[in-house]
Amino acid sequence: MSEIILTPKEQPQVPLEAKNITPDAFAGKTIDEIKELKIWHGNIQVALSEFFDVDGESAENASEMKIIIDGDVYNTKRIGQKMTAGEITVKGNVNMYVGVEMKGGKLTVEGNAASWAGQDMEGGELVIMGNAEDYVGAAYRGDWRGMSGGKITVYGNVGSEIAEYMNGGKMIIKGNVAIMPGVHMNNGVLIIEGNVVARVGGEMAGGTIVVKGVINEFLAGFKYIGVEKEIEVDGETIPGAFYKFKGDHATKGANGTVYAAVAGNGHIVP
Amino acid sequence: MEHIIKNGIVYDPLNKIDGEKKDICIRDGKIVDSVNEADANVIDASGKIVMAGGIDPHTHIAGAKVNVGRMYRPEDSKKDVESRLAGKRSGSGFSVPSTFMTGYRYAQMGYTTAMEAAMPPLLSRHTHEEFIDTPIIDHAAYPLFGNNWFVMEYLKEGDVDSCAAYVSWLLKATKGYTIKIVNPAGTEAWAWGGNVHGIHDPAPYFDITAAEIIKGLAEVNEMLGLPHAIHLHCNDLGHPGNYETTLASFDVPKGIKPNPKTGSRDAVLYATHVQFHSYGGTTWRDFVSEAGSIADYVNKNDHLVIDVGQVTLDETTTMTADGPMEYDLHSINGLKWANCDVELETGSGVVPFLYTPGAPVPSVQWAIGMELFLLINDPGKVCLTTDSPNAGPFTRYPRVISWLMSNQYRSNLIENELHKWAQRKSDIATIEREYSFYEIAQVTRSTPAQVLGLSDTKGHLGVGADADVAVYSFNPETQDPSSDYMALEEAIQNATCVLKDGNIVVKDGVVVNIGIHGRTYWIDTQLEEGIYNEVVTDVEKKFKQYYSVNFQNYPVQEEYLPRSTPVNGVML
C-alpha cells in the first residue's frame, strides 16, 4: 500500500472544508496534482498545499492508498467524505463531518472528533480513538434515513443524539453517552459500554441497543420483557446478564430492543 | 431595445401558427409587426423551436405553507444547490426551491408566468413578500374561498349578492386573482377533526355542502366578470373511488354562462390536479384508473378546463389547504407532518412523499396522469401541471413534455421501471398517441392563457403580446421527438434563449439577467357602493369578534406589489 503524508501547516481560524482528502480524490494523481486539489477556506477555494505539505507516493487505485495526516487538524472539516476504499489516519483531532457518507475503506482519528462524525455512513470503518461530540452516525438534518451500513467505533465519550435514525450497520461506544442515543432508530446495532444520561432509543421503531453501563433515566414507552444472559447480538455473544425491553411504544408498531446491564440498572425495571 | 428572433420554427396556437418559419419582432417589451433590422439585436433561431413563454396556471411557489416545506426539509434543500453567481442570489431546494431559485428555474425552462394556487387570505402579505423576492416571472395568487366562514354564511342564506361583494373585497384586500376552492366544506370539517365525503355532505355547524359552495361561488365568479373561472380542487382528493365525486362536482356549475370582463374563456370551471381525483375502486388494493371516465366527460362537455397534476416519480413535498387529506397521507407514509388552521378561512398541511417508480400505487398514479393527457382529445381543455411540488417539482415539466411526445419513452418506463400495476390497472400501455409541438404549446401556453383570461397579452406571439419568448435547441425538421426524447428533454430543461418583457433573461440554459420584476396580477372590481359598504361593515364586525388581527391591518397595500397589475371586474 502506498502512503501519502499530509503534514498540516498552521490551522486557520476560519475552518477548512476538505472533502477532497480521500483516497478516491488522490488516486491516479501525481504528488503535484494532489497539491493542487481544491479545498474550501471559508468561502474561498484554495490549493491543498496552502495548508498541507504533501509527500509520499501515490497509487492508481484508492484501495491501494493510505493517507496519513501527520498532525492536529482541529479546524478541518469533512475529511474522508464519501470515501469508498483505502485508508486515512489522522494523528490528531478533527473538526465536524469526518467520514460523512463514507462507503468503504478505513478512517482512523487518533484524537477527538467534533459533531456529525460518520453522518449518513453507508459502509467501511470509522474509528475515533478519543472523544466525539454530538450526532455520531446520525442522519442529515431533517432526513429520516440515517446510517445504513459500516461500523463506527469511538473509544472515548460522545454527545447527544448519536445513531439518530440509524438504519443499519454497527456502532460501538466505549465511553459514556449524553442523551438520546439511537433516537428514531429503525435498524442496526448500537453498543454502549459506558453510561447513558437519558432517553435511550427514544421513538425507536427497530434495531438493537445494548447498554453495559448505567442508564440514569429510562423512557416510559418501553415494555419490560425479562432478564437474559449471554445475549446474541449481530452474531456475537455478549456475556453478562441484561434486562430486556421492547419499544419505544410512543411509535406505532415499534419493535426495537434495548438491553441494559443488570448491574447498576435495577432502578429502571418495574 | 429592439430584437428580432430570426428564422425560428414557430408554434403559436392562439394565432394558428403550426411550425412555420417566421421572424418575431420585439420593441419596448412587446411583440410588434416589424423592427428596423439594422438597429435590432438579431437572435438566430434557425433550426430551433420558438414559442411564447410558458404559463403555469397552478403551482405552489410562495407563501406560508411553501415556506414550511422549505424550513422543515433541509434534506430536500441539499439536493439542488445553486451558488451565488454574477448578478444572482444563491439558493437551494429540489422540490421546494427558495424564492430566487424558483424564478431562475422557471425561466431556464422558458416559463415566464407562474400562479401560486393556494393563498390563505390571512397570510397573503407573506405570499406577496415572497413574490418580491421571486425574480423574472409574472405571477398571481389564488386566495382560498371554499371554507371561508363569510362565504359559507352568505351562501347558506342564499345571499349571492353579498357573497359577491365579500369576494370582491377579499380579492382586493389580499391582491388575489381568482376564486380558489379546496375541498369545499371539508377543510372546515377538519377544524372539527373530520372531513366531508362527496359533494352533499354538509360542513359541521355551517350546514352547507360542497355542491352549494361550488355553485354559489361559480355564480359569484360570473357576476363579478372575473378573468379566470372558479379554480376547484375537488373533494375526496386521493381516495380510491373518488372519480364519482369528481364527475358530480364537474356537473355543478354546468349551465352557468361564462361572463369574463377580460379575456375570452368559455369555461366556467377550472378543475385542478384531476389526476388525484380520477381513482376507481374502494381501497388501495382494488384501486384502478378511472381516467377514461373523466376524459370522456371532458370530451363531451365544454364548460370546463382541467390541469393534470402529473406524477413525476420523484421524492417530493406535498402541500395543500386540504388539511384532512394531508393527515391521511401522513397516516399512510408515517413521514413528518405539518398542519395549520387559519382562523375563519382555511387550513393546510405539508407531508413529504416518495413516488417510487417500482411501487404499485405511484405507478398507477403516473399512468392516470398520462391517460388524462392522452385520452382528452382537445388540448384546448388541458393544462400541463404537476401541481408542483405535490405530484412532482415543476422542474420536471421537460420530462412530462417528453413523455407526452414519445410513446417509446413511456413504453421504456412502463416496461422497465414501473410496477406491473401501471399496466394492469390502467390502459396506458395501449395508448400510442404522441403530442405534437403544437399541442405542447397548447397545454403549456395557449390553454392556460385563455382560461386565466390573460390571452390578450400572454401565451401567444401575435402583435401586442408581451414579449415573453422561449427558444429551444431542438430541430423538428431533423430531429424526431418520438425517438430523440432525451435530447428534447434536455432542450426544454435548458432553453437556448428566453426573453421576458423583451429582455434576454436566459442564454444557453443560464440566467444571465433578471430583467424587470414580474407583474402581480390581481382583481380590482368596482362595485355598487351600497352593498359593498354593507358587507364591509359586516366583515369589520366579525373581525372584532373573531380575528386575531385588526381589520385595518388586514389588507395588503399596493406598495407590496413591485409591479402591480390590476385587472378590472364589472359593476354589480
Ligand SMILES: [Zn+2]
Ligand atoms: Zn395545488
